[in-house]
Amino acid sequence: MRVLQISLACCAVLTLATGASAENIKGSYIEARTCDVYTGPCFANSEFGLTGDQAILAWKVDSGSFNGVSLDGLSVVAAVKAGNTIGDEFTNPYPAKCVVIVDSRATDEQRTALVAFAKKMGGRLLDSVVRTETAPIEMTVACCEEKGCAKLVAGKLATIETRCAGEKDHVCGNESIYYQPMTKLNKDFIAAVTVSHEFKGKGLNGTWSSPNKRSAFIGSFSR
Secondary structure, three states: OOOOOOOHHHHHOOOOOOOOOEEEEEEEEEEEEOOOOEEOHHHHHHHOOOOOOEEEEEEEEEEEEEOOEEOOOOEEEEEEEOOOOOOOOOOOOOOOEEEEEEEOOOOHHHHHHHHHHHHHHHHHHHOOEEEEEEEOEEEEOOOOOOOOOEEEEEOOOEEEEEEOOOHHHOOOOOOEEOOOOOOOOOOOOEEEEEEEEEEOOOOOOOOEEOOOOOOEEEEEEEO
16 A cells, blocks of 8 residues: 655645746635545545546635736636646656636736636646636635635536535544645645536546545635
8 A cells, every 4th residue: 555645845836936926916725636635545545546637726816916917806717637646646647738717807918817827826737728718707715614615616617616524524534634735825725525526618538527525625825
């Protein structure tokens, strides 16, 4: 059995690269994968190389600018199809490809900035954008006392809904945050359970639906 050794430094790997400028930008984040991220080693080992190569990442900007363009109140979503289980240190998830969905309320200038922002935040996972879509995006994060409830609706293309993890979600009794989020977050991020997790768009050679898994992260970012 392989036991994944993850340091907290992994959470900080995906940093903003030189040449892109984020000016006091902050907001909320939702992520869902097709494998458990809050789990025990035995369950994680059963998913290596079989699941976890698909994911949805979503950022909602509360305030701030990127590359000199204000993104206040706007959201951007990325659906990712990787070459293997994302976050598994024993396999290579690259090359990966993604579809980026930008907020329909954005201007042309803001759409360009949103795509650039998502690519910098997502790092190598978002290097290859095969399709860009525009859709109304509704995103609500930490909408319960335990902060594990969140909802994302990106038109008819992508949805995530989560709930807090409870005692019944502790299957083996040895669960922990096994993977780290796919973007750099503030330290208060938490893992949650997906009620729904769907991608229905084009460009990734298929769609997916992966509900009822301990596969989501909810958090905040600030730069």
